[in-house]
Amino acid sequence: MILSVEELQFLYRNREILHKIAFSIEDGEIVAILGPNGVGKTTLLKCLNRILHPKGGAINIDGENLFDLGTMEIARLIGYVPQHVETGRLTAFDAVLLGRRPHIKWDITEKDLRIVDSVFRLLSMEKLRLSCIDEISGGELQKVAIARSLVQEPKVLLLDEPTSSLDLKNQVEILAIIRQIVLEHRIAAVMTMHDLNQALRYADRFIFLKGGKVHAHGGVEVITSEMIEEVYGLPVVIGEIAGMRCVVPRSPEWDGIDDQLKKARPV
Protein backbone atom coordinates (compact mmCIF):
# COMPACT_ATOMS: atom_id res chain seq x y z
CA MET A 1 0.00 0.00 0.00
CA ILE A 2 1.61 3.22 -1.14
CA LEU A 3 -1.04 5.73 -0.13
CA SER A 4 -3.86 5.42 2.35
CA VAL A 5 -6.35 8.06 3.35
CA GLU A 6 -8.53 7.76 6.43
CA GLU A 7 -11.38 9.92 7.67
CA LEU A 8 -10.14 12.91 5.69
CA GLN A 9 -12.12 16.05 6.42
CA PHE A 10 -11.74 19.48 4.84
CA LEU A 11 -13.47 22.70 5.81
CA TYR A 12 -13.70 25.89 3.81
CA ARG A 13 -14.86 28.80 5.95
CA ASN A 14 -16.49 26.37 8.37
CA ARG A 15 -18.37 24.67 5.57
CA GLU A 16 -17.56 21.01 5.24
CA ILE A 17 -16.34 20.25 1.72
CA LEU A 18 -14.99 16.77 2.27
CA HIS A 19 -16.50 14.39 4.81
CA LYS A 20 -14.68 11.31 6.08
CA ILE A 21 -12.98 10.40 2.83
CA ALA A 22 -11.19 7.05 2.97
CA PHE A 23 -9.42 5.01 0.33
CA SER A 24 -6.10 3.37 -0.34
CA ILE A 25 -3.93 2.84 -3.38
CA GLU A 26 -1.34 0.21 -4.28
CA ASP A 27 1.75 0.96 -6.32
CA GLY A 28 1.35 0.53 -10.07
CA GLU A 29 -2.24 1.71 -9.85
CA ILE A 30 -4.04 4.62 -11.41
CA VAL A 31 -7.01 5.91 -9.48
CA ALA A 32 -9.55 8.24 -11.04
CA ILE A 33 -11.47 10.68 -8.85
CA LEU A 34 -14.81 11.35 -10.52
CA GLY A 35 -17.92 13.31 -9.78
CA PRO A 36 -19.81 16.43 -10.84
CA ASN A 37 -18.32 19.93 -10.88
CA GLY A 38 -17.86 21.50 -7.49
CA VAL A 39 -18.04 18.24 -5.58
CA GLY A 40 -14.50 18.61 -4.24
CA LYS A 41 -12.40 16.50 -6.59
CA THR A 42 -9.65 19.09 -6.90
CA THR A 43 -9.92 19.92 -3.21
CA LEU A 44 -9.36 16.26 -2.36
CA LEU A 45 -6.36 16.12 -4.66
CA LYS A 46 -4.85 19.24 -3.10
CA CYS A 47 -5.39 17.86 0.39
CA LEU A 48 -3.29 14.84 -0.53
CA ASN A 49 -0.08 16.86 -0.81
CA ARG A 50 -1.13 19.56 1.63
CA ILE A 51 -1.50 22.39 -0.88
CA LEU A 52 -4.69 22.67 1.16
CA HIS A 53 -4.74 21.78 4.82
CA PRO A 54 -7.23 19.10 5.79
CA LYS A 55 -9.00 19.58 9.09
CA GLY A 56 -8.91 16.00 10.25
CA GLY A 57 -8.05 12.50 9.23
CA ALA A 58 -4.85 10.75 8.34
CA ILE A 59 -2.82 10.37 5.17
CA ASN A 60 -0.11 7.75 5.03
CA ILE A 61 2.29 7.64 2.18
CA ASP A 62 4.85 4.89 1.79
CA GLY A 63 4.53 4.13 5.51
CA GLU A 64 4.96 7.73 6.67
CA ASN A 65 2.38 10.00 8.20
CA LEU A 66 2.03 12.99 5.89
CA PHE A 67 1.22 15.35 8.74
CA ASP A 68 4.61 14.66 10.34
CA LEU A 69 6.54 15.62 7.22
CA GLY A 70 7.89 19.03 6.20
CA THR A 71 6.83 20.63 2.94
CA MET A 72 10.11 19.69 1.22
CA GLU A 73 9.82 16.07 2.39
CA ILE A 74 6.28 15.90 1.02
CA ALA A 75 7.50 17.37 -2.27
CA ARG A 76 10.02 14.54 -2.56
CA LEU A 77 7.22 11.98 -2.18
CA ILE A 78 4.34 13.52 -4.13
CA GLY A 79 4.36 15.18 -7.53
CA TYR A 80 1.51 17.42 -8.60
CA VAL A 81 0.37 18.52 -12.05
CA PRO A 82 -2.06 21.45 -11.84
CA GLN A 83 -4.98 21.88 -14.19
CA HIS A 84 -3.63 25.11 -15.62
CA VAL A 85 0.06 25.27 -16.35
CA GLU A 86 1.60 28.73 -16.16
CA THR A 87 3.90 29.74 -18.98
CA GLY A 88 6.80 32.15 -18.93
CA ARG A 89 9.85 33.06 -20.90
CA LEU A 90 12.01 30.07 -20.07
CA THR A 91 13.07 26.92 -21.85
CA ALA A 92 11.29 23.62 -21.38
CA PHE A 93 14.51 22.28 -19.89
CA ASP A 94 14.63 24.96 -17.21
CA ALA A 95 10.91 24.58 -16.54
CA VAL A 96 11.37 20.85 -15.93
CA LEU A 97 14.55 21.42 -13.93
CA LEU A 98 12.41 23.41 -11.49
CA GLY A 99 10.90 20.09 -10.45
CA ARG A 100 14.23 19.26 -8.81
CA ARG A 101 13.61 22.13 -6.36
CA PRO A 102 12.82 19.79 -3.43
CA HIS A 103 16.17 18.06 -3.95
CA ILE A 104 18.31 21.15 -4.60
CA LYS A 105 20.28 22.42 -1.64
CA TRP A 106 22.39 25.24 -3.04
CA ASP A 107 22.85 24.65 -6.69
CA ILE A 108 21.93 22.07 -9.29
CA THR A 109 24.20 19.05 -9.58
CA GLU A 110 25.15 16.66 -12.37
CA LYS A 111 22.57 14.26 -10.97
CA ASP A 112 19.75 16.80 -11.34
CA LEU A 113 20.67 17.39 -14.97
CA ARG A 114 20.92 13.65 -15.63
CA ILE A 115 17.45 13.02 -14.18
CA VAL A 116 15.94 15.84 -16.23
CA ASP A 117 17.59 14.43 -19.35
CA SER A 118 16.24 10.95 -18.69
CA VAL A 119 12.70 12.25 -18.19
CA PHE A 120 12.90 14.15 -21.49
CA ARG A 121 13.86 10.86 -23.15
CA LEU A 122 11.16 8.94 -21.30
CA LEU A 123 8.45 11.28 -22.57
CA SER A 124 10.17 11.44 -26.00
CA MET A 125 10.26 15.21 -25.92
CA GLU A 126 13.98 15.81 -26.50
CA LYS A 127 13.12 18.17 -29.35
CA LEU A 128 11.38 20.50 -26.90
CA ARG A 129 14.41 20.91 -24.65
CA LEU A 130 15.35 24.42 -25.72
CA SER A 131 11.93 25.64 -26.84
CA CYS A 132 10.47 28.40 -24.71
CA ILE A 133 7.37 27.19 -22.92
CA ASP A 134 5.35 30.24 -23.94
CA GLU A 135 5.69 29.15 -27.56
CA ILE A 136 4.78 25.47 -27.40
CA SER A 137 1.37 23.85 -27.82
CA GLY A 138 -1.05 22.96 -25.03
CA GLY A 139 -0.24 19.26 -25.30
CA GLU A 140 3.49 19.95 -25.13
CA LEU A 141 2.99 22.24 -22.16
CA GLN A 142 1.08 19.49 -20.37
CA LYS A 143 3.98 17.15 -21.05
CA VAL A 144 6.38 19.70 -19.58
CA ALA A 145 4.24 19.87 -16.43
CA ILE A 146 4.17 16.08 -16.17
CA ALA A 147 7.92 15.95 -16.74
CA ARG A 148 8.38 18.53 -13.99
CA SER A 149 6.47 16.38 -11.54
CA LEU A 150 8.39 13.26 -12.61
CA VAL A 151 11.83 14.74 -11.94
CA GLN A 152 10.68 15.15 -8.35
CA GLU A 153 11.03 11.35 -8.29
CA PRO A 154 7.72 11.02 -6.51
CA LYS A 155 6.09 7.89 -5.11
CA VAL A 156 2.66 9.27 -5.91
CA LEU A 157 1.65 11.46 -8.83
CA LEU A 158 -1.37 13.73 -8.49
CA LEU A 159 -2.92 15.07 -11.68
CA ASP A 160 -5.73 17.59 -11.80
CA GLU A 161 -7.73 16.93 -14.97
CA PRO A 162 -4.62 16.15 -17.02
CA THR A 163 -6.52 15.99 -20.29
CA SER A 164 -9.06 18.77 -19.90
CA SER A 165 -7.48 21.13 -22.42
CA LEU A 166 -6.16 18.61 -24.89
CA ASP A 167 -7.36 17.23 -28.21
CA LEU A 168 -8.23 13.57 -28.59
CA LYS A 169 -4.82 12.43 -29.79
CA ASN A 170 -3.00 14.30 -27.03
CA GLN A 171 -5.44 12.97 -24.42
CA VAL A 172 -4.67 9.41 -25.41
CA GLU A 173 -0.96 10.09 -25.61
CA ILE A 174 -0.73 11.74 -22.18
CA LEU A 175 -2.82 9.08 -20.45
CA ALA A 176 -0.84 6.31 -22.12
CA ILE A 177 2.39 7.91 -20.89
CA ILE A 178 1.04 8.10 -17.35
CA ARG A 179 -0.10 4.48 -17.57
CA GLN A 180 3.35 3.39 -18.70
CA ILE A 181 5.25 5.40 -16.09
CA VAL A 182 3.06 4.21 -13.24
CA LEU A 183 3.67 0.58 -14.19
CA GLU A 184 7.37 0.87 -14.96
CA HIS A 185 8.33 2.93 -11.95
CA ARG A 186 5.95 1.22 -9.55
CA ILE A 187 4.45 4.50 -8.42
CA ALA A 188 0.79 5.41 -8.09
CA ALA A 189 -1.22 8.10 -9.83
CA VAL A 190 -4.36 9.82 -8.63
CA MET A 191 -6.16 11.94 -11.17
CA THR A 192 -9.37 13.91 -11.20
CA MET A 193 -11.31 13.42 -14.41
CA HIS A 194 -14.52 14.34 -16.14
CA ASP A 195 -14.39 11.93 -19.03
CA LEU A 196 -15.80 8.63 -17.77
CA ASN A 197 -14.68 6.80 -20.88
CA GLN A 198 -11.07 7.91 -20.51
CA ALA A 199 -11.24 6.92 -16.85
CA LEU A 200 -12.62 3.48 -17.74
CA ARG A 201 -9.88 2.98 -20.23
CA TYR A 202 -6.85 4.06 -18.20
CA ALA A 203 -7.70 3.85 -14.50
CA ASP A 204 -7.59 0.72 -12.35
CA ARG A 205 -9.88 2.01 -9.70
CA PHE A 206 -12.51 4.70 -9.37
CA ILE A 207 -13.63 6.98 -6.58
CA PHE A 208 -16.95 8.68 -7.15
CA LEU A 209 -17.61 11.70 -4.96
CA LYS A 210 -21.06 12.99 -4.18
CA GLY A 211 -21.95 15.62 -1.61
CA GLY A 212 -18.42 15.64 -0.19
CA LYS A 213 -18.45 11.91 0.49
CA VAL A 214 -17.18 8.84 -1.30
CA HIS A 215 -20.26 7.54 -3.06
CA ALA A 216 -18.65 4.55 -4.70
CA HIS A 217 -15.13 3.19 -4.62
CA GLY A 218 -13.65 0.18 -6.35
CA GLY A 219 -12.72 -1.40 -9.65
CA VAL A 220 -14.62 -1.40 -12.89
CA GLU A 221 -17.42 -3.43 -11.24
CA VAL A 222 -18.69 -0.37 -9.34
CA ILE A 223 -19.52 1.47 -12.53
CA THR A 224 -23.16 0.78 -13.18
CA SER A 225 -25.71 2.95 -14.91
CA GLU A 226 -27.65 3.28 -11.63
CA MET A 227 -24.61 4.51 -9.71
CA ILE A 228 -23.69 7.03 -12.39
CA GLU A 229 -27.21 8.35 -12.50
CA GLU A 230 -27.09 8.78 -8.72
CA VAL A 231 -23.83 10.72 -8.90
CA TYR A 232 -24.41 12.87 -11.97
CA GLY A 233 -28.21 12.97 -11.97
CA LEU A 234 -28.30 11.87 -15.57
CA PRO A 235 -29.48 8.55 -17.00
CA VAL A 236 -26.74 6.73 -18.92
CA VAL A 237 -26.29 3.64 -20.99
CA ILE A 238 -23.21 1.48 -20.51
CA GLY A 239 -22.16 -0.60 -23.45
CA GLU A 240 -19.14 -1.90 -25.25
CA ILE A 241 -17.56 -0.57 -28.39
CA ALA A 242 -14.68 -2.57 -29.89
CA GLY A 243 -14.16 -4.34 -26.59
CA MET A 244 -14.00 -1.13 -24.57
CA ARG A 245 -16.57 -0.26 -21.99
CA CYS A 246 -18.25 3.06 -22.69
CA VAL A 247 -20.67 5.29 -20.82
CA VAL A 248 -23.07 7.28 -22.97
CA PRO A 249 -25.60 9.73 -21.55
CA ARG A 250 -29.21 8.96 -22.22
CA SER A 251 -30.31 12.54 -21.89
CA PRO A 252 -33.89 13.34 -20.85
CA GLU A 253 -33.61 16.57 -22.83
CA TRP A 254 -33.06 14.54 -25.94
CA ASP A 255 -36.03 12.33 -25.18
CA GLY A 256 -38.02 15.52 -24.77
CA ILE A 257 -36.75 16.93 -28.02
CA ASP A 258 -37.72 13.75 -29.79
CA ASP A 259 -41.24 14.08 -28.44
CA GLN A 260 -41.42 17.71 -29.39
CA LEU A 261 -40.16 16.97 -32.88
CA LYS A 262 -42.84 14.29 -33.25
CA LYS A 263 -45.48 16.73 -32.10
CA ALA A 264 -44.23 19.50 -34.36
CA ARG A 265 -44.08 17.26 -37.40
CA PRO A 266 -47.42 16.85 -39.15
CA VAL A 267 -48.15 13.13 -39.21
Add this chain to the structure above:
Amino acid sequence: MLIYSISVGAVTIPPEEVLKTMLGQSVSTKWDSIIWNIRLPQALAAIVAGAGLSVAGVVMQSILRNPLGSPFTLGISNAGAFGAAFSVVILGSGKMQSTVADAVIINNPYLTTMVAFVFCLLATGVILLISRIRGALPEVMVLAGVALSSLFTAGTMFLQYFADDTQLAAVVFWTFGDVGRVNWLELEIMTGVVLLAVIFFIANCWNYNAIDAGDETAKSLGVNVEKIRLIGMVIAALVSAVIVAFLGVIGFVGLICPHMVRRVIGDDQRYLIPGSTLLGGILLLVSDTAARLIVSPYVLPVSVLTAFMGAPTFIYLLLRGYRR
Protein backbone atom coordinates in the same frame (compact mmCIF):
# COMPACT_ATOMS: atom_id res chain seq x y z
CA MET B 1 31.80 54.26 -17.13
CA LEU B 2 32.42 54.95 -13.49
CA ILE B 3 35.59 56.86 -14.32
CA TYR B 4 33.84 58.78 -17.09
CA SER B 5 30.95 59.58 -14.82
CA ILE B 6 33.33 60.98 -12.23
CA SER B 7 35.33 62.98 -14.74
CA VAL B 8 32.47 64.95 -16.27
CA GLY B 9 30.26 67.63 -14.78
CA ALA B 10 30.45 71.33 -14.08
CA VAL B 11 34.21 70.90 -13.75
CA THR B 12 35.76 68.40 -16.12
CA ILE B 13 38.57 66.31 -14.74
CA PRO B 14 40.65 64.25 -17.19
CA PRO B 15 39.81 60.54 -16.82
CA GLU B 16 43.43 59.47 -16.25
CA GLU B 17 43.70 61.87 -13.36
CA VAL B 18 40.46 60.52 -11.93
CA LEU B 19 41.97 57.07 -12.05
CA LYS B 20 45.17 58.27 -10.41
CA THR B 21 43.27 60.03 -7.66
CA MET B 22 41.14 56.97 -6.99
CA LEU B 23 44.22 54.79 -6.82
CA GLY B 24 45.47 56.98 -4.04
CA GLN B 25 47.82 59.33 -5.88
CA SER B 26 46.90 62.87 -5.12
CA VAL B 27 46.96 64.86 -8.36
CA SER B 28 45.64 68.11 -6.94
CA THR B 29 43.86 68.93 -3.72
CA LYS B 30 41.02 70.62 -5.54
CA TRP B 31 40.29 67.54 -7.61
CA ASP B 32 40.83 65.34 -4.60
CA SER B 33 38.01 67.04 -2.82
CA ILE B 34 35.72 67.12 -5.84
CA ILE B 35 36.23 63.44 -6.48
CA TRP B 36 36.14 62.12 -2.95
CA ASN B 37 33.38 64.35 -1.62
CA ILE B 38 31.09 64.88 -4.56
CA ARG B 39 31.63 62.84 -7.67
CA LEU B 40 32.57 59.45 -6.28
CA PRO B 41 29.77 59.23 -3.68
CA GLN B 42 27.32 60.40 -6.31
CA ALA B 43 28.43 57.82 -8.87
CA LEU B 44 28.47 55.01 -6.32
CA ALA B 45 25.07 56.09 -5.01
CA ALA B 46 23.72 55.91 -8.56
CA ILE B 47 25.02 52.36 -8.97
CA VAL B 48 23.79 51.17 -5.59
CA ALA B 49 20.38 52.84 -5.85
CA GLY B 50 19.84 51.63 -9.41
CA ALA B 51 20.79 48.10 -8.45
CA GLY B 52 18.63 48.20 -5.33
CA LEU B 53 15.52 49.61 -7.00
CA SER B 54 15.87 47.23 -9.91
CA VAL B 55 16.31 44.11 -7.80
CA ALA B 56 13.42 45.17 -5.54
CA GLY B 57 11.32 45.57 -8.68
CA VAL B 58 12.19 42.19 -10.15
CA VAL B 59 11.44 40.38 -6.91
CA MET B 60 8.16 42.24 -6.39
CA GLN B 61 7.11 41.35 -9.94
CA SER B 62 7.75 37.72 -9.16
CA ILE B 63 6.20 37.42 -5.71
CA LEU B 64 3.21 39.59 -6.59
CA ARG B 65 2.83 37.71 -9.88
CA ASN B 66 2.27 41.05 -11.53
CA PRO B 67 4.38 42.65 -14.26
CA LEU B 68 3.64 46.09 -12.81
CA GLY B 69 5.31 45.27 -9.51
CA SER B 70 7.85 47.87 -8.44
CA PRO B 71 8.62 50.03 -5.42
CA PHE B 72 5.86 52.31 -6.72
CA THR B 73 3.17 49.69 -7.00
CA LEU B 74 3.09 49.28 -3.26
CA GLY B 75 2.92 52.98 -2.58
CA ILE B 76 6.32 53.04 -0.91
CA SER B 77 7.74 55.90 -2.97
CA ASN B 78 4.63 58.01 -2.56
CA ALA B 79 4.67 57.35 1.16
CA GLY B 80 8.25 58.60 1.25
CA ALA B 81 7.31 61.73 -0.67
CA PHE B 82 4.45 62.34 1.73
CA GLY B 83 6.80 61.85 4.67
CA ALA B 84 9.19 64.42 3.25
CA ALA B 85 6.36 66.87 2.61
CA PHE B 86 5.05 66.32 6.12
CA SER B 87 8.47 66.98 7.57
CA VAL B 88 8.97 70.15 5.53
CA VAL B 89 5.54 71.69 5.93
CA ILE B 90 4.39 70.57 9.37
CA LEU B 91 7.65 69.98 11.21
CA GLY B 92 9.30 72.94 9.52
CA SER B 93 12.47 71.18 8.49
CA GLY B 94 12.40 72.82 5.13
CA LYS B 95 13.55 76.41 5.47
CA MET B 96 15.53 76.67 2.33
CA GLN B 97 18.33 78.67 1.00
CA SER B 98 18.51 79.57 -2.62
CA THR B 99 22.00 80.02 -3.94
CA VAL B 100 23.07 81.55 -7.20
CA ALA B 101 23.34 78.19 -8.94
CA ASP B 102 19.71 77.53 -8.11
CA ALA B 103 20.64 74.70 -5.77
CA VAL B 104 18.19 74.24 -2.97
CA ILE B 105 19.29 73.08 0.43
CA ILE B 106 16.87 71.66 2.89
CA ASN B 107 17.65 73.00 6.33
CA ASN B 108 17.35 69.80 8.24
CA PRO B 109 17.94 66.97 5.80
CA TYR B 110 18.25 64.33 8.50
CA LEU B 111 14.79 64.98 9.89
CA THR B 112 13.32 64.91 6.39
CA THR B 113 15.07 61.66 5.56
CA MET B 114 14.00 60.06 8.82
CA VAL B 115 10.36 61.06 8.45
CA ALA B 116 10.34 59.89 4.82
CA PHE B 117 11.81 56.58 5.91
CA VAL B 118 9.25 56.18 8.69
CA PHE B 119 6.41 56.76 6.25
CA CYS B 120 7.90 54.25 3.80
CA LEU B 121 7.92 51.68 6.57
CA LEU B 122 4.42 52.71 7.59
CA ALA B 123 3.16 52.00 4.07
CA THR B 124 4.89 48.63 4.15
CA GLY B 125 3.42 47.92 7.57
CA VAL B 126 -0.12 48.70 6.43
CA ILE B 127 0.24 46.36 3.45
CA LEU B 128 1.60 43.62 5.70
CA LEU B 129 -1.28 44.13 8.12
CA ILE B 130 -3.80 43.86 5.30
CA SER B 131 -2.13 40.74 3.95
CA ARG B 132 -2.15 39.26 7.45
CA ILE B 133 -5.90 39.70 7.64
CA ARG B 134 -6.72 38.71 4.08
CA GLY B 135 -3.89 36.26 3.40
CA ALA B 136 -0.76 37.06 1.43
CA LEU B 137 -2.56 37.06 -1.92
CA PRO B 138 -0.81 38.98 -4.68
CA GLU B 139 -3.91 40.84 -5.83
CA VAL B 140 -4.63 41.98 -2.27
CA MET B 141 -1.12 43.37 -1.95
CA VAL B 142 -1.19 45.12 -5.31
CA LEU B 143 -4.61 46.69 -4.73
CA ALA B 144 -3.67 47.76 -1.20
CA GLY B 145 -0.55 49.37 -2.66
CA VAL B 146 -2.52 51.23 -5.28
CA ALA B 147 -4.93 52.48 -2.62
CA LEU B 148 -2.06 53.62 -0.38
CA SER B 149 -0.35 55.29 -3.33
CA SER B 150 -3.40 57.40 -4.08
CA LEU B 151 -3.88 58.19 -0.41
CA PHE B 152 -0.32 59.43 0.04
CA THR B 153 -0.36 61.36 -3.24
CA ALA B 154 -3.54 63.12 -2.11
CA GLY B 155 -1.94 63.75 1.27
CA THR B 156 1.11 65.30 -0.36
CA MET B 157 -1.08 67.52 -2.52
CA PHE B 158 -3.06 68.57 0.53
CA LEU B 159 0.13 69.61 2.31
CA GLN B 160 1.43 71.38 -0.78
CA TYR B 161 -1.78 73.34 -1.06
CA PHE B 162 -1.26 74.86 2.37
CA ALA B 163 2.50 75.26 2.10
CA ASP B 164 4.16 78.60 1.49
CA ASP B 165 6.38 79.18 -1.53
CA THR B 166 9.66 78.10 -0.02
CA GLN B 167 8.14 75.02 1.58
CA LEU B 168 6.48 74.10 -1.68
CA ALA B 169 9.78 74.41 -3.50
CA ALA B 170 11.46 72.24 -0.88
CA VAL B 171 8.83 69.52 -1.19
CA VAL B 172 8.95 69.51 -4.97
CA PHE B 173 12.73 69.51 -4.86
CA TRP B 174 12.76 66.54 -2.52
CA THR B 175 10.39 64.65 -4.75
CA PHE B 176 12.82 64.89 -7.64
CA GLY B 177 15.07 61.96 -6.96
CA ASP B 178 18.71 62.94 -6.97
CA VAL B 179 21.68 60.72 -6.30
CA GLY B 180 23.90 63.67 -5.45
CA ARG B 181 22.41 63.97 -1.98
CA VAL B 182 24.23 61.27 -0.13
CA ASN B 183 27.25 61.47 2.13
CA TRP B 184 29.57 58.54 2.75
CA LEU B 185 27.71 57.27 5.82
CA GLU B 186 24.39 57.17 3.98
CA LEU B 187 26.10 55.50 1.07
CA GLU B 188 27.50 52.82 3.37
CA ILE B 189 24.08 52.13 4.89
CA MET B 190 22.49 51.95 1.45
CA THR B 191 25.21 49.67 0.09
CA GLY B 192 24.93 47.35 3.08
CA VAL B 193 21.17 47.03 2.78
CA VAL B 194 21.22 46.53 -0.99
CA LEU B 195 24.05 43.99 -0.82
CA LEU B 196 22.34 41.89 1.85
CA ALA B 197 19.07 42.03 -0.07
CA VAL B 198 20.69 40.94 -3.33
CA ILE B 199 22.38 38.00 -1.59
CA PHE B 200 19.07 37.01 0.00
CA PHE B 201 17.20 37.26 -3.29
CA ILE B 202 19.80 35.24 -5.19
CA ALA B 203 19.70 32.55 -2.51
CA ASN B 204 15.93 32.38 -3.04
CA CYS B 205 15.94 32.40 -6.83
CA TRP B 206 14.61 28.83 -7.05
CA ASN B 207 11.71 29.74 -4.82
CA TYR B 208 10.85 32.72 -7.02
CA ASN B 209 11.08 30.49 -10.08
CA ALA B 210 8.66 28.11 -8.42
CA ILE B 211 6.23 30.93 -7.61
CA ASP B 212 6.46 32.06 -11.25
CA ALA B 213 5.26 28.57 -12.22
CA GLY B 214 2.08 29.18 -10.21
CA ASP B 215 1.26 29.05 -6.50
CA GLU B 216 -0.01 25.48 -6.64
CA THR B 217 3.02 24.19 -8.47
CA ALA B 218 5.27 26.05 -6.05
CA LYS B 219 3.49 24.51 -3.08
CA SER B 220 3.69 21.06 -4.61
CA LEU B 221 7.43 21.64 -4.93
CA GLY B 222 7.63 22.22 -1.20
CA VAL B 223 7.87 26.01 -1.33
CA ASN B 224 6.13 27.86 1.49
CA VAL B 225 4.61 30.42 -0.85
CA GLU B 226 3.02 32.71 1.76
CA LYS B 227 6.18 32.92 3.83
CA ILE B 228 8.47 33.53 0.84
CA ARG B 229 6.06 36.17 -0.46
CA LEU B 230 5.87 38.00 2.85
CA ILE B 231 9.61 37.96 3.59
CA GLY B 232 10.47 38.93 0.01
CA MET B 233 8.00 41.80 0.22
CA VAL B 234 9.43 43.10 3.47
CA ILE B 235 12.99 43.02 2.20
CA ALA B 236 12.13 44.58 -1.16
CA ALA B 237 10.15 47.27 0.67
CA LEU B 238 13.02 47.92 3.05
CA VAL B 239 15.47 48.36 0.19
CA SER B 240 13.09 50.75 -1.55
CA ALA B 241 12.45 52.64 1.67
CA VAL B 242 16.14 53.22 2.34
CA ILE B 243 16.77 54.41 -1.21
CA VAL B 244 13.70 56.62 -1.38
CA ALA B 245 14.44 58.17 1.99
CA PHE B 246 18.01 59.07 1.09
CA LEU B 247 17.58 60.00 -2.56
CA GLY B 248 13.95 60.91 -3.12
CA VAL B 249 11.66 59.43 -5.71
CA ILE B 250 13.55 57.82 -8.59
CA GLY B 251 10.98 56.28 -10.84
CA PHE B 252 11.14 53.90 -13.68
CA VAL B 253 14.30 51.96 -12.81
CA GLY B 254 12.48 49.50 -10.52
CA LEU B 255 9.69 48.86 -12.99
CA ILE B 256 11.33 48.88 -16.38
CA CYS B 257 14.82 47.59 -15.72
CA PRO B 258 13.68 44.04 -14.88
CA HIS B 259 11.53 44.01 -18.01
CA MET B 260 14.46 45.10 -20.16
CA VAL B 261 16.48 42.21 -18.77
CA ARG B 262 13.53 39.82 -19.25
CA ARG B 263 13.33 40.76 -22.91
CA VAL B 264 16.93 39.79 -23.42
CA ILE B 265 17.55 36.81 -21.16
CA GLY B 266 14.08 35.49 -20.35
CA ASP B 267 12.20 34.88 -17.12
CA ASP B 268 14.55 32.54 -15.29
CA GLN B 269 15.23 34.19 -11.93
CA ARG B 270 18.66 32.58 -11.71
CA TYR B 271 19.81 35.04 -14.38
CA LEU B 272 17.11 37.66 -14.00
CA ILE B 273 17.99 38.73 -10.46
CA PRO B 274 21.74 39.30 -11.02
CA GLY B 275 21.02 40.73 -14.47
CA SER B 276 18.52 43.27 -13.16
CA THR B 277 20.85 44.26 -10.35
CA LEU B 278 23.63 44.93 -12.82
CA LEU B 279 21.58 46.72 -15.41
CA GLY B 280 19.85 48.82 -12.73
CA GLY B 281 23.21 50.07 -11.49
CA ILE B 282 24.50 50.79 -14.98
CA LEU B 283 21.28 52.46 -16.09
CA LEU B 284 21.16 54.86 -13.17
CA LEU B 285 24.86 55.68 -13.47
CA VAL B 286 24.45 56.48 -17.17
CA SER B 287 21.32 58.50 -16.47
CA ASP B 288 23.01 60.46 -13.72
CA THR B 289 26.01 61.21 -15.92
CA ALA B 290 23.77 62.30 -18.75
CA ALA B 291 21.72 64.42 -16.36
CA ARG B 292 24.85 66.36 -15.51
CA LEU B 293 25.86 66.85 -19.14
CA ILE B 294 22.67 67.59 -21.03
CA VAL B 295 22.08 71.15 -19.87
CA SER B 296 25.49 71.69 -18.27
CA PRO B 297 26.30 73.53 -16.04
CA TYR B 298 22.79 72.95 -14.75
CA VAL B 299 22.14 69.51 -13.29
CA LEU B 300 18.87 67.80 -14.11
CA PRO B 301 17.27 65.54 -11.50
CA VAL B 302 18.18 61.99 -12.46
CA SER B 303 14.58 60.81 -12.13
CA VAL B 304 13.63 62.95 -15.12
CA LEU B 305 16.43 61.41 -17.17
CA THR B 306 15.66 57.80 -16.26
CA ALA B 307 12.19 58.18 -17.69
CA PHE B 308 13.40 60.09 -20.77
CA MET B 309 16.01 57.49 -21.56
CA GLY B 310 14.28 54.37 -20.37
CA ALA B 311 10.78 54.77 -21.76
CA PRO B 312 11.75 54.87 -25.45
CA THR B 313 14.22 52.03 -24.97
CA PHE B 314 11.53 50.00 -23.29
CA ILE B 315 8.95 50.68 -25.96
CA TYR B 316 11.53 49.62 -28.55
CA LEU B 317 12.14 46.37 -26.69
CA LEU B 318 8.41 45.82 -26.36
CA LEU B 319 7.90 46.21 -30.09
CA ARG B 320 10.89 44.08 -30.98
CA GLY B 321 9.70 41.21 -28.82
CA TYR B 322 11.91 38.51 -27.39
CA ARG B 323 15.25 37.63 -28.81
CA ARG B 324 15.17 34.32 -30.64
